[in-house]
Amino acid sequence: SQHCEAGARLATRLGMAESVRRSLAHAYERWDGKGYPAGLAADEVPVAVRIVTVARDAELWARRAGWAAATDVLLHRRGRAYDPAVVDAVVADGEHWLAGIGDDPCAAVLDAEPAPALTIESGNLDLALTAVADFADLKSPYLRGHSTGVSRLAVAAAEAAGLATADATTLGRAGLVHDVGRVGIPNGIWDRRGPLSAEQWERVRLHPYLGERVLHRCALLAPLADLAARHHERADGSGYHRGASGDQLGLGARLLGAADAYHAMTENRPHRPALTPAEAASQLLDEVDAGRFTRVEVDAVLDAAGQVSRPPRVSRPAGLTEREVDVLALIARGRTNKEVASVLVISPKTVGHHIEHIYTKAGVTTRAGATLFAMEHGLLSP
Template sequence: MSDHVRSGRVAELTMALSLATDLGTGQPMEHGLRTCWLSLAASEALGLAASTRSCVYYVALLRFLGCTWDASETAVLAGGDDIAFDAAMAPMLMAEPGEGMRYFVRHLANDLPWQRRAGPIVRALSDPALNRRSLSQHCEAAARLATRLGMAESVCRSLAHAYERWDGRGYPAGWAADDVPVAVRVVTVARDAELWACRAGWAAATDVLTHRRGRAYDPAVVDVVVADGEHWLTGLGDDPYAAILDAEPAPVLMIESGNLDAALTAVADFTDLKSPYFRGHSTGVARLAVAAGQAAGLAIADATTLGRAGLVHDVGRVGIPNGVWDRRGPLSAEQWERVRLHPYLSERVLRRCALLTPLADLAARHHERVDGSGYHRGDSGDRLGLGIRLLGAADAYHAMTENRPHRPALPPAEAASQLLDEVDAGRFTRVEVDAVLDAAGQVSRPPRVRRPAGLTAREVDVLALIARGRTNKEVATALVLSPKTVGHHIEHIYTKAGVSTRAGATLFAMEHGLLSP
């Protein structure tokens, strides 16, 4: 583990996140990069200033950064596969309401028999605020994560209004015309042009843009994209990643080593929003891996690299449907194959980014085992260095101490016993397990109660439960309160934390370490 991450370009990190959001929304890889390319070309044609083009660049790459927030809810609505549903609905994101609703009914859970589709369709149609609620929370989550990535205020403000429309019928605020941030106006058209062109050809894309001109879309942006968009896409070439990196508007933004951990922690939280069962997992694994590395005698730089790999090790999870991750019963053979795919997807995202390449090998092999029984490569023995084994053991132990849909969290002592059973079975060695248990013994002592933003102890309890996806009624039952009292607590939490949705509150809890087992 001598190839350490030191510094790099902000664009590299945001491009990696763009690839991850492609996975999470069911789009072809590099959809976000191609959108960025079209957005930049349109910005040039519109004569936008360099500072505005920089905002457009990052908004195009990060527009769907909030996509993991309600994946579990979407999966329930869609019969299990949130990613396939998002992919099917993608062309309708900026459609007229009637058109979008008809398309929604045709595609909701359309792989299920009609009698099983009827219930979800009725529930969705009986909740007219569903779309507004979902997209508004995506916006707050994206803006909050972008702030932690070090994005400019203009980028964060644009992401906070990523689904506004030219005609004022968008979300979250219903802004119209020139009140909609210019980056949103440009990226909205460019994204839909790329999506329709790749699915149905440029003629179909032109028809859609023309139909929605002056409705969802800024007419000036539509005009330049319709005129030259096909030519711009053709000019992208065979390596979109390199082209987009080279096209970053000046000044080129850098991320220094001192700021890298904060940015990677934002990536971890983006990943862990995917399911209520995962929230806080990646940051917890990272802390445990660093401590275990130090206990095992690793150099400080190597332990730091191990922790950073822990922060991004599960980014590939976003490419697997929540019907798999949230399933309460046994997984089918096909579902297990999907689970085994997520380290490969992590590696695929990380290796495309020079800044994160030094972390890719560690992250991609956290499910490998010494006896060769792990995945996705099936490596064994000497092919698994100490760092890989430490990260794997830290991940395994931490997961055992977290709730999962098929079992409750294990007490630390039982989790330690089960990890030692893995040694007896030949899947880990005693070296990494002793180091992890040593580290876990230090962090498993009752922590000092943390109450950021002036939260009371009871508000911290409520926040931890709603961040795990509990309803107000479930929180009330767990804490022996009335649902009305829970509602009051949530109002106070939102005010103190400076958030307005559950997505924002959940990220606040994750940012302040309030979800540790």
């Protein structure tokens, strides 16, 4: 029932005909009246539903077990789940029809659409893309409102970064559809509370690629495809799905990636609670220190989100990052790992990693040595 209602509402928002909306609203009805959501029977069931139900199962059984098995299933369900007239037509000619489908049935369906084809006027494009964004975010309760939130933040960040109005508009549209590929990944992965397996992580890394392929199928949306597909790429090449880096990532792609990262941090996820805006800002700046983002896109996103950035990064001794300097200053004054974590709003484990890096870079092995290094380089000044 939820699928039916969601499909019908999407059809309405996309301006589809009432016959399409009604068919989607009753997609699981049966000829014998034992379906749902309304228990329609016989000719009450929309004819499109009667045909699609038989065609769907005929293709599935033929692919999995052969046409003879498919025929047996259809005849067994004739007059029960299926309209007898539709079964008779498919049993008679279905094997021939299946053989002639070709390797791109989607294109064949579009080519067969009767005139006049439904089109979306340019003025309604944002409404249509927002409908698609909401539909994609239904994939998981943790994602509700994510795509529209990322889009709004990306547009505001583009304005803060000085992008032209047209470029900001394109970025906002890419933000709306950046996660359509999530629909192709099982819910069990998105809603998993524990660590992902290697195989599950590979599935996650596929979702920008799937979204890119979907968008490229539509000439109007193709210009958004490359930009939307780069929302998990990072400046140092550590992102996915292509591992793009540096000059391969334009400002728009970097802004979208930073907006997506910040917005996701402020949302609940199955493996962690939502961060506060200040905590998300701090983590995003840590990503700058690590080289995964640059200050340009992060400062623009934080400005758009109403968060304060750090002063511009200055050269630090031994290649220490700003966060490592923060940790060093606190441990030099006797703070424990747990106390440092509380002050900087990070985990004690992360503090431990920072301390390991500090020792390596400073060439010391004890806190006393680290403290002397900090004093020698004037890192304890207020």
